[in-house]
Amino acid sequence: MQPMRRVISNVRKFSTLSLRDLLVALGPTVALVIIACVAAWLLVDPAPPRKVVLATGQENSAYEEFGRQYAKALAKNDIKVTLVPSLGSQDNLQRLVDGKVDIAFVQSGSTNETQAQHRGLVSLGSLFTExxxxxxxxxxxxxxxxxxxxxxxxxxxxxxxxxxxxxxxxxxxxxxxxxxxxxxxxxxxxxxxxxxxxxxxxxxxxxxxxxxxxxxxxxxxxxxxxxxxxxxxxxxxxxxxxxxxxxxxxxxxxxxxxxxxxxxxPTATLVARDDLHPALIDLFVQAATDIHGGAGWFQQQGQFPTPRYSEIPVAHEAARFYRDGPPFLQRYMRFWLANLFERMWVVLVPLLALLIPLSKVVPPVYVWRIRSRVYRWYGQLRAVEQELEAHRGEEAVLPNLLRRLDDIERRVNQTSVPLAFADQLYELRSHINFVRQRVRAAAGA
The missing domain is CATH 3.40.190.10 (Periplasmic binding protein-like II)
Structure with missing residues (x-):
C-alpha cells in the first residue's frame, strides 16, 4: 500500500500541469463569468413571475366563467392566476391603466388605438363574440x-x-x-x-x-x-x-x-399591460386557443382566438403565435424547462464577452504562480549572500549560513512544479550550490 501511495505522490509531484495552480488562476475568471451570467439572467431576461392578476367580470357572467378556465389552464404550469371580479369591460380597462391588474377581459369599442398605445396596453387577441x-x-x-x-x-x-x-x-x-x-x-x-x-x-x-x-x-x-x-x-x-x-x-x-x-x-379581447412578461403572453394565448378554439353558437372551429376585430395593438409575442404557432421548445418541453433553455441564449452573450479577454489573462497568471515558487527562494539566497558580505572575516557565522543553505536546498527539493518548469528548479539548485561554494571558500580563507 505504501509503495502505491509513493507512486501516486510522485506522479502528482512530476505532472505536466498543476491542477491546484490552474484552479487558482481560473478562480477570478470563473467568478466574474458567474456574476455576469447571473446578472444577465436576472436583469436582462428575468424569469416570468409565478403570479398574475386577471380581472374578470360580474357574478354569473361569461367573463367570470372563462376566468376560472384560464386559472385552471395556467395552474398546470405552476402559474397562479388571481381572479379579481369587476363590473365589466370599462372597469377592467381602468384597472389595467391603474396597474391594479396584469391582464383583463375588455370589449371591443371600449377604447381606440391611440388611447391604448398611450396607456401602454396590448391585445392578446379576440376571444369570442359578445x-x-x-x-x-x-x-x-x-x-x-x-x-x-x-x-x-x-x-x-x-x-x-x-x-x-x-x-x-x-x-x-x-x-x-x-x-x-x-x-x-x-x-x-x-x-x-x-x-x-x-x-x-x-x-x-x-x-x-x-x-x-x-x-x-x-x-x-x-x-x-x-x-x-x-x-x-x-x-x-x-x-x-x-x-x-x-x-x-x-x-x-x-x-x-x-x-x-x-x-x-362586439368581441371580447384579452388585454394586458405592455410590461407583462413575454413568456406569460405565450401561455395565455395558448390557453386561449384551447378554451376558445372550438365551434360555438356564433363561431366556427378555429375562428377564435384571432388577432383581428380589436382596435388595441396586438402584442408581438401574440402576433408571432398566431403566425407561427407556439415557440419551438414549448412544443416538446414543459413550460419552465423550455423557458430555461430560451433564456440561456441571453447568458451566452456576457459569457462570450468575458471569456475571450479573460482567456488571455489566465495563462500568464498560471505561469506566474508556478515561477513564484522558485523565485521566492532567490530572496533567501540573496539574504545569505548579504549576511556573508556583512560578516566577512567572522568565521563564527559561516556554519550557520551553511545550515541555512542546507535548509533552503532541502525545502527546494520538496517543492513540486510541473515538468515544463523543472529547468528553473534545477537552475535554482545550482545557484544554491554556487552560494554554498562561496561560503566554504570564505571559511577556507
Whole structure:
C-alpha cells in the first residue's frame, strides 16, 4: 500500500500541469463569468413571475366563467392566476391603466388605438363574440329601437361597458339616452327586476355561456329583441359584427328559439399591460386557443382566438403565435424547462464577452504562480549572500549560513512544479550550490 501511495505522490509531484495552480488562476475568471451570467439572467431576461392578476367580470357572467378556465389552464404550469371580479369591460380597462391588474377581459369599442398605445396596453387577441342581448317582457311591443322611448331599460353600471356601447347604438337610431328611463343595476339584480316587472327590459353584452343568458332565453314571458337591421349596424359601428342565433340552438327538442334571431356583437379581447412578461403572453394565448378554439353558437372551429376585430395593438409575442404557432421548445418541453433553455441564449452573450479577454489573462497568471515558487527562494539566497558580505572575516557565522543553505536546498527539493518548469528548479539548485561554494571558500580563507 505504501509503495502505491509513493507512486501516486510522485506522479502528482512530476505532472505536466498543476491542477491546484490552474484552479487558482481560473478562480477570478470563473467568478466574474458567474456574476455576469447571473446578472444577465436576472436583469436582462428575468424569469416570468409565478403570479398574475386577471380581472374578470360580474357574478354569473361569461367573463367570470372563462376566468376560472384560464386559472385552471395556467395552474398546470405552476402559474397562479388571481381572479379579481369587476363590473365589466370599462372597469377592467381602468384597472389595467391603474396597474391594479396584469391582464383583463375588455370589449371591443371600449377604447381606440391611440388611447391604448398611450396607456401602454396590448391585445392578446379576440376571444369570442359578445352579442348585444336586449331582453324584454312579452307585454312590451317593440320592433324598432326608436320604440324604447319612455321604457324602463337597465343598461348596468358604467364600468360594464354596456352603457357606452348601447348609447352608441341608440345614437345611430336618433334616440337620446334621456328619452329612456335608464337604470344601472348589476346583472343579477337586473334579471330579478325584469322577472318581477320592475323594469321593461335589460341589455347584456356577453357570450351565450353566461348562466343568466341561458336562463333568460328559456324563461316564459321574456323575449329577445331581433336586430333585423344588424348588417346596417356593422357598417355604422365598425367594431360590431353581425351574428345569427340559429333556431333551436338553445334546445332543439323544445325548438328554442323558434326562429333565427339577428344580433349585433362586439368581441371580447384579452388585454394586458405592455410590461407583462413575454413568456406569460405565450401561455395565455395558448390557453386561449384551447378554451376558445372550438365551434360555438356564433363561431366556427378555429375562428377564435384571432388577432383581428380589436382596435388595441396586438402584442408581438401574440402576433408571432398566431403566425407561427407556439415557440419551438414549448412544443416538446414543459413550460419552465423550455423557458430555461430560451433564456440561456441571453447568458451566452456576457459569457462570450468575458471569456475571450479573460482567456488571455489566465495563462500568464498560471505561469506566474508556478515561477513564484522558485523565485521566492532567490530572496533567501540573496539574504545569505548579504549576511556573508556583512560578516566577512567572522568565521563564527559561516556554519550557520551553511545550515541555512542546507535548509533552503532541502525545502527546494520538496517543492513540486510541473515538468515544463523543472529547468528553473534545477537552475535554482545550482545557484544554491554556487552560494554554498562561496561560503566554504570564505571559511577556507
Amino acid at each position: 352579442p348585444v342581448w336586449l331582453f324584454l317582457r312579452d307585454s312590451v311591443k317593440v320592433d324598432n329601437l326608436t320604440q324604447l322611448r319612455g321604457l324602463r331599460i337597465n343598461l348596468g353600471p358604467e364600468g360594464t361597458g354596456v352603457p357606452r356601447l348601447f348609447k352608441q347604438v341608440l345614437d345611430v337610431n336618433g334616440v337620446e339616452p334621456n328619452e329612456l328611463k335608464i337604470s344601472a343595476l348589476e346583472n343579477t339584480p337586473a334579471t330579478m327586476a325584469l322577472l318581477d316587472g320592475s323594469i321593461d327590459g335589460l341589455v347584456f353584452s356577453s357570450a351565450p355561456e353566461a348562466p343568466l343568458i341561458q336562463m333568460l332565453l328559456q324563461t316564459p314571458g321574456i323575449k329577445l329583441f331581433d336586430f333585423t337591421q344588424a348588417e346596417a349596424y356593422t357598417r355604422r359601428l365598425p367594431f360590431l359584427t353581425h351574428v345569427v342565433l340559429p333556431r333551436g340552438i338553445v334546445d332543439l327538442g323544445r325548438d328554442i328559439p323558434a326562429r333565427d334571431y339577428q344580433l349585433i356583437a
